[in-house]
Amino acid sequence: MLWILLAALASAGTLRATVDVNADGYKLVDAVVLPGDLRHHKEGAIEVLDVDGTVLTTASIPDPRLRSIILPEGGGQTAVLERGRITVEVPWPNDAATLRLNQMSLVPRPPPEDGAIALQTTGPSQDRLDLIFLGDGYNVDQQQDFAEDVDWIVAYLLGIEPYNAYTSLLNIWRVDTISNDSGVSHDEDGLSRDTAYDCYYGCAGIERLVCCDDGLVIGAVNAALPAAEGVMVLINDPEYGGAGGFNYATSYVGEADGRQVAAHELGHSLVGLWDEYGYGYESTQGEGPNCSADANGHWDDWVGTGPVDAFQECSYVNYYRPTENECMMRSLSDDYCPVCRQEAVLSIYERVPTLITAASPASGTAVDATDVASPIEVEVIGADSGMDIVWMLEGEEVGTGASFDPHCTGLNGALSVRVSDPTQWVRGPDVDVLEQSAGDWEITSVPCDLTDTGGESTVGELLSCACDSGSPAGGALGWLLISVLVFRRRRS
């Protein structure tokens, strides 16, 4: 029974449900089924059912009402709104029929055609991290400003780590939306503007906290690119402000701070990081990847590395953060602390289902390399600085690189390949996600027979042995012998 369920899950898609949350509880608003396995969620409130009403998968719903803004003078401010809307991704097996939340059921719709403008696509959305930018308060004459603001923020993000090192695993998109007014509303000043996503300063009475109409933002993403994992709304306003939460981030675009605010707020919505500054009160709401209820932290692998230890106050007074003040999740900065950087790398890999994207010939194929060059090649994705690729024959390393040719090696048996990210940014048990193996290929080959030459051969005869066909071992040996012969000829 178990393997049947696993097989069904393996070929599954992902359900993206849109949920309203307020004091009365949860309400289903929309649902769409997307290809691929987009995210992994904890057990929880949303249930996916088959036609018989059997629960197949579940997912929890984070609280979308929580919003916070980091401040330039240090610290930040937070608020819990009266209501919020959020999207939740749930595995959607092939035999799934409906989803249920409380007593309400919904049959999901198919995904829309992509309506977003691609700024950078490095692969299909189902195996890349997709970041989408919306703009609010850009009027009809300011659409070029929006495009330039997005480029400015993207250039910054792709220049900081770990995003720089994993640029090739990111897709970046833009949705152009015209607001009737330029700039956004300022509730604290009673200034109301007519904009596409109804974004406003003074959210929950906090001057710099910028919230939008969640339904308008999520609706635009669901219509353009529901596979988006990170949503950033740029606010066309010179006043410092923004917000991060579980669903989307907002950031103003003024001066240098705007980029750092955007990076910090994306740390929430893209990576799931918590604020490392304090909200001034306690909580017992579980732990964040960078906030621990344990006074020693839950990042043992990093303690003692540079500034990493455990420092009190991390979102909540009774939680602990990894560094005193070395992280953009605590104060405006270009850098994550090592714990947050690790989480960002893991969150990128979480969206990459396989490191080995293609193998030729397919693994499981028998490769007879006795007579001709027979390279086995793999395509891999991962760190832009390069992945370690090691070819193994029954536990012994026999080659490196994206291609291995058994021809002339004299190797016989089960060949496999191991791909791993050599990054130093991930430690502990999580390193598993940085490694993947493929194979076997049953290879047959013979050593290049050089003994027949008896040292009397000519260069021409050596070439007919075909040992220079590109296999690392055979090729190098061939060239060595050719060099020796050429050298001997020159002397004679």
Ligand SMILES: [Zn+2]
């Ligand atoms: Zn941090």
